[in-house]
Amino acid sequence: MSRIARRFADLAESGRKALIPFVTAGDPHPEVTVPLMHSLVAAGADLIELGVPFSDPIADGPVIQRATERALAQGVSIRRVLEMVRQFRERDDQTPVVLMGYLNPIEVLGYADFATAARQAGVDGALVVDVPPEEGSELVAALRAEGLDLVYLIAPTSSDARIAQIAAVASGFVYYVSIKGVTGASHLNLDEVADKLKRIRRHTRLPVGVGFGIKDPETAARVAGIADAVIVGSALVGLIESLAATPEAVPAAVGERLAAMRQAIDAAART
Numbered sequence: 001m002s003r004i005a006r007r008f009a010d011l012a013e014s015g016r017k018a019l020i021p022f023v024t025a026g027d028p029h030p031e032v033t034v035p036l037m038h039s040l041v042a043a044g045a046d047l048i049e050l051g052v053p054f055s056d057p058i059a060d061g062p063v064i065q066r067a068t069e070r071a072l073a074q075g076v077s078i079r080r081v082l083e084m085v086r087q088f089r090e091r092d093d094q095t096p097v098v099l100m101g102y103l104n105p106i107e108v109l110g111y112a113d114f115a116t117a118a119r120q121a122g123v124d125g126a127l128v129v130d131v132p133p134e135e136g137s138e139l140v141a142a143l144r145a146e147g148l149d150l151v152y153l154i155a156p157t158s159s160d161a162r163i164a165q166i167a168a169v170a171s172g173f174v175y176y177v178s179i180k181g182v183t184g185a186s187h188l189n190l191d192e193v194a195d196k197l198k199r200i201r202r203h204t205r206l207p208v209g210v211g212f213g214i215k216d217p218e219t220a221a222r223v224a225g226i227a228d229a230v231i232v233g234s235a236l237v238g239l240i241e242s243l244a245a246t247p248e249a250v251p252a253a254v255g256e257r258l259a260a261m262r263q264a265i266d267a268a269a270r271t
């Protein structure tokens with residue numbers, strides 16, 4: 001069983017929902033990322049989505065774009081990101097890590113070499129934004145050969161046929177993007193999301209995570225009421241940005257913000 005499958009199985013057994021923070025590797029400084037990852041776990045992260053900086057992040061809003069720029073300015077490459085995961089694994093062999101990124105850096109390494117290096121570093125899966133399911137088979141095969149999951153995005157506009165196609169190739173979990181547009185948007189409509197999750201669940205038994213626009217503990221708790229996982233990015237990355245001048249303060253502060261979401265999720269689950 002993959003680390004991701006095991007984590008979701010354990011959560012389901014204890015009736016808990018997954019909390020998945022997203023941070024960009026190398027933001028605001030490469031030295032901060034591994035301590036930050038440990039701090040996120042201590043604050044209640046069940047899985048970490050780690051962004052691989054890429055120069056043309058089409059799905060990202062301004063907050064994560066600026067994080068990407070800060071990381072690229074520090075020279076953070078995909079190899080450096082893998083090295084960070086390897087270092088994280090020295091102290092944590094339980095928490096799944098999914099790399100979020102775009103195809104180009106993976107193509108530059110080569111699918112097979114990327115998959116091997118990722119597995120050796122301790123990565124569990126990848127979410128490659130610009131690989132649609134009909135073009136993903138080669139990448140899926142390379143990742144599967146190393147036991148890695150390929151996480152797919154489902155959009156509000158995805159048809160049933162599209163959801164079925166994604167369900168056939170996805171593994172680990174599927175990621176429902178709660179709103180049209182880029183990361184960091186606001187105001188997700190919970191009823192709409194709940195409807196869509198019902199439709200998605202007709203096609204797959206994989207856990208379904210929901211991300212985009214979850215910024216505060218209340219929203220996190222409400223989404224946890226209907227999804228298997230709550231994914232939070234820009235709310236954390238915006239805090240990192242505000243602390244960019246004092247990188248050493250980042251792990252504790254971001255951990256604190258995530259812990260508040262964890263508490264709200266767990267409190268709502270008890271009522």
Ligand SMILES: O=P(O)(O)OC[C@@H](O)[C@@H](O)c1c[nH]c2ccccc12
Nearest residue numbers: 022059183184211212213232233234
């Ligand atoms: O930032 P938000 O609105 O909290 O959404 C999560 C998101 O940041 C993270 O999962 C993510 C970052 N970059 C992406 C690109 C595509 C899909 C998802 C992502």
